[in-house]
Amino acid sequence: MPTKTPSPGGVQSLSRAFALLRLLAEHHEAGLTLPELAAIAQIDRTTAHRMARFLESAGYVERESGGKRYHLGTAAMALGLRAMNRPPPNSALVSKMKALARLTGDAVFLTVRIGDHGHCLHTEEGSHRIKTFHLLTGTSRLLGQGTGSMALLAKMDNEAVRAHYERHRAEYAAGGLSLLRLLRGVERARKLGYALAGAEGVAGVGIALPLEMGAEAAISIMSTASRMPAARRHEMGAIVGAMFAQGS
Structure with missing residues (x-):
């Protein structure tokens, strides 16, 4: 038939x-x-x-x-909440994350935007494992508090960033993050095409990318600061950007 x-x-x-x-x-x-x-x-x-x-x-x-x-x-x-458990293990996005983790030896994170927060949906560990990194899967942080979430924040215009900061001023202030510092991070991410981060012994780079149905996400790669000096972060920014370019 x-x-x-x-x-x-x-x-x-x-x-x-x-x-x-x-x-x-x-x-x-x-x-x-x-x-x-x-x-x-x-x-x-x-x-x-x-x-x-x-x-x-x-x-x-x-x-x-x-x-x-x-x-x-x-x-x-x-x-949406059911999908937040984790992405399909054989999806093209996860396959690229696995390839990036193998290529660099470092941890690769998928962060999705949920309102004013970035939610770590999935982690692919590289050969250079850091014990606490896998614990980040399933956690949420304010946009700008993290490499991937900074890349997501940079997609917003400055007026929206300021409004976002005012909504969470107390939380940012408690973490020592001023509006000026947040805006500087946003401007740098826009200029470079990727966000940079380095604090508390870890460092990395993140890039925002669109998902289906208008969702927003970011891919970031993180490691110890000793493995991710400034020069390598820029190198990783170019690699991540090329690997996750739309349509590639």
Whole structure:
């Protein structure tokens, strides 16, 4: 019996539905109205309404109580939380992390952005093992407190960085991180194309990269400061950038 293939119309509907989810993910905090969804997605309002109603019935989209703004629903969040356990072991991203760890001998980290924090989703250890590094998997830190999370912070404009700092001023101050120092790190990361870090006997480099559905992530490589002097950090920045370049 011949296998049925999806109709072009069905594929188009899926594409539009995922586009709406992606938009709602990008505007989750403030939400979007139906006219805004239709305008940004460049589809007619009737189609947007039909898809939003379907996604709402499935729990992937929620509407404000008594309001007209849409946000991601709990079903979408549950999917994301399940994925936060770890990436698929045979994914292209993890395969590249393994290759980088073998090439350099150092630990490679995958950090994803969750709001104002960077969450360490996965670690690949190199031959030069550092006992505490594997413990970082599953932990979260404020953006800017770490190499990968600094690379993610550098994707934000300065106004957003300042607002972010003000939201967490007490936490940054407790760690001795001023707004000026944070902005300097951001500017350096933008200029170089990768973030540099070195403190408390460890050092490394990180680079931000886009993931599916508008998610943000960063790859970083870390080692002891003695193995990662400034010259090697810049060398690693070029290697990581080339290996994880979009589409490579």
